[in-house]
Amino acid sequence: MAATQPDDFENPLPTHQFEEINRVIADLTQPQIAWLSGYLAATGGLPLASEPEINNTATAPALTILYGSQTGNAHGLAASLSQLAAARGINANLISMADYKPRQLEKETLVLFIVSTQGEGEPPESAHELLRHLNSARAHRLEQLNYAVFGLGDSSYTHFCKTAKEFDKRLTQLGATSVNPRVDADIDYQPVAEQWNQQVLEQAERFLEKQPHSVVSLDTARKLRQQEYTRGTPYGAQLLESRRITSEQSTHEVHHLTLEVDPDSFQYQPGDAVGVWFENDRLLVERILGLLNIDGAEKIAGETISELLIRDYELTQLHPNVVKSWAEKGGNKALQNIVADKNKLQAFLYGRQLIDLILEYTLQLSSAALIELLHPLQPRIYSIASSQSEYADELHLTLSVVRYGTKRGTRTGGASGFMGERLTEGDQLRIYPVSKPSFHLPPDHNQAVIMIGSGTGIAPFRAFLQQREAVNATGRNWLIFGNRHFKHDFLYQLEWQKYHRSGLLNRVDLAFSRDQEEKLYVQDRLLDQAGEVYEWLESGAALYVCGSQQMGNSINDTLVRIIDELGSDGLDYLERLRSEKRYQRDLY
Numbered sequence: 001m002a003a004t005q006p007d008d009f010e011n012p013l014p015t016h017q018f019e020e021i022n023r024v025i026a027d028l029t030q031p032q033i034a035w036l037s038g039y040l041a042a043t044g045g046l047p048l049a050s051e052p053e054i055n056n057t058a059t060a061p062a063l064t065i066l067y068g069s070q071t072g073n074a075h076g077l078a079a080s081l082s083q084l085a086a087a088r089g090i091n092a093n094l095i096s097m098a099d100y101k102p103r104q105l106e107k108e109t110l111v112l113f114i115v116s117t118q119g120e121g122e123p124p125e126s127a128h129e130l131l132r133h134l135n136s137a138r139a140h141r142l143e144q145l146n147y148a149v150f151g152l153g154d155s156s157y158t159h160f161c162k163t164a165k166e167f168d169k170r171l172t173q174l175g176a177t178s179v180n181p182r183v184d185a186d187i188d189y190q191p192v193a194e195q196w197n198q199q200v201l202e203q204a205e206r207f208l209e210k211q212p213h214s215v216v217s218l219d220t221a222r223k224l225r226q227q228e229y230t231r232g233t234p235y236g237a238q239l240l241e242s243r244r245i246t247s248e249q250s251t252h253e254v255h256h257l258t259l260e261v262d263p264d265s266f267q268y269q270p271g272d273a274v275g276v277w278f279e280n281d282r283l284l285v286e287r288i289l290g291l292l293n294i295d296g297a298e299k300i301a302g303e304t305i306s307e308l309l310i311r312d313y314e315l316t317q318l319h320p321n322v323v324k325s326w327a328e329k330g331g332n333k334a335l336q337n338i339v340a341d342k343n344k345l346q347a348f349l350y351g352r353q354l355i356d357l358i359l360e361y362t363l364q365l366s367s368a369a370l371i372e373l374l375h376p377l378q379p380r381i382y383s384i385a386s387s388q389s390e391y392a393d394e395l396h397l398t399l400s401v402v403r404y405g406t407k408r409g410t411r412t413g414g415a416s417g418f419m420g421e422r423l424t425e426g427d428q429l430r431i432y433p434v435s436k437p438s439f440h441l442p443p444d445h446n447q448a449v450i451m452i453g454s455g456t457g458i459a460p461f462r463a464f465l466q467q468r469e470a471v472n473a474t475g476r477n478w479l480i481f482g483n484r485h486f487k488h489d490f491l492y493q494l495e496w497q498k499y500h501r502s503g504l505l506n507r508v509d510l511a512f513s514r515d516q517e518e519k520l521y522v523q524d525r526l527l528d529q530a531g532e533v534y535e536w537l538e539s540g541a542a543l544y545v546c547g548s549q550q551m552g553n554s555i556n557d558t559l560v561r562i563i564d565e566l567g568s569d570g571l572d573y574l575e576r577l578r579s580e581k582r583y584q585r586d587l588y
Helices: 013-024 030-044 074-086 104-108 125-134 164-174 190-207 218-225 282-291 307-313 320-330 334-340 342-349 354-358 367-373 412-424 455-470 493-502 522-529 531-539 548-565 569-578
Strands: 063-068 092-096 110-116 146-154 184-185 235-244 253-259 273-277 379-385 392-400 403-406 409-412 426-433 449-454 475-485 507-512 543-549 583-587
Touching: 063 074, 063 125, 063 307, 074 092, 074 110, 074 146, 092 218, 104 125, 110 190, 125 164, 125 569, 125 583, 146 164, 146 190, 164 184, 184 190, 190 455, 218 253, 253 412, 282 307, 282 354, 307 367, 320 342, 320 354, 320 367, 379 392, 379 412, 392 412, 392 455, 409 412, 412 475, 412 569, 449 455, 449 522, 449 531, 455 475, 455 493, 455 543, 475 522, 507 522, 522 531, 522 548, 531 548, 543 548, 548 569, 548 583, 569 583
Parallel strands: 063 092, 063 110, 110 146, 146 184, 449 475, 449 543, 475 507, 543 583
Antiparallel strands: 235 253, 235 426, 253 392, 273 379, 273 426, 403 409
């Protein structure tokens, strides 16, 4: 869509600038144009030199959009909603729950909560403190507050959208008024999100005074500028290098990937992650279609079924709804009995991919029926293993290739197989930034940091130390790392040794579980050094944990035990650390 210049409009722009604007606008959608007009209206007459406080008092009541995100989906939805609000002339504040002061809720008119659920029904780290405050005796009545909640989850988990349900329930108990029914969205959330956006913005127009122009607050504008590349509009990063960093004798194949990025348009902080779009293995697709007697060249909506399966649909993670549909269509009693029992279904899903379902329970489907049954492909999230303070135009990933044997053959992970086996140097990888505000380094460079990671959970701590070195941080640094074998699986060993020799890394404790008869884990090392751990925490250290959910739970239990024995109540102590942003976790 190109801009036209009315005859009676005096254009202050030189011809070349006006033509350039036309060229840019031609590639924009209508919502993007609407947002751009609001953004220009907001920034055109306002100085950008000073950074505003979050929740600046506006001349009119503002819509507040709070997001609690673990994988970036809630953040992306919130940013999109901010754009739509701006296009309607609604003054909107976009804020991470990690940066929001809970008492501010007592001053709000309308708040939209967009929040995911992680692990076994736990809130994302960024939402933990806000939810804890609401559930505490310190929470005040909120009769003046109007709100709506959008939950993100995965129905294959028992505690589907539990965090959203907890927010909704507690806000109602505190006297707040829900202006729109809560939505519990599954992994294919975009269609229901679009509908919810329209509904809540209509409510916002009722409650809030519209601005004379589409206005975006400065805080929101700053955040939206960082959303140029999103889940829906990824960045094409070139793979510069892929090298294996475990030995050939290791049972785990781990690669270090170096991607090239433009530092002016793709920015991240240590502790952040990236979402990665991948393609399914063409050979796997051909085998699946062969087993179902479907011609891969057959077209649906102008595209071949083969290309659709490679690019758009989930083949390597088996969703319970797919199994349920398969049981209904096939009429197999044994599979129907599995589907009817939640525990049996969970056990069945473990280690199985779509091809295993096809091999075990034969079913003939048309290509259209297959597409209707499958779930859309979901990007995978990977911690960034580099700091732009040291590698301005690069982004590093630590990738473990998922590969395991079954009775029916070897299975490989979708994203890890794509990046570790099929992506070659020079190829493009579609990525987008996933901000992790609840896993960033402390702003005080003098503050000590304890980093606990296992396996590829070491990745963000590599970025941490690069950043600490770049800013000449004087705070102490302690790394506790665990993996299987010292000889084969000590990821980035030479770098840790370099940091230790230079004095940047004050202490390193290692736990290699398979190097001795009795298995040894990071929580064991933590317990061995209980006194020093407690001394560091009492001295103000910030503690970070990255790895599996199971490992994170074990670390938490161990910390409670240490603090119970050496200090006060362990659970209360850790909650205080969380509220002070001194206990941060990134678990998967």
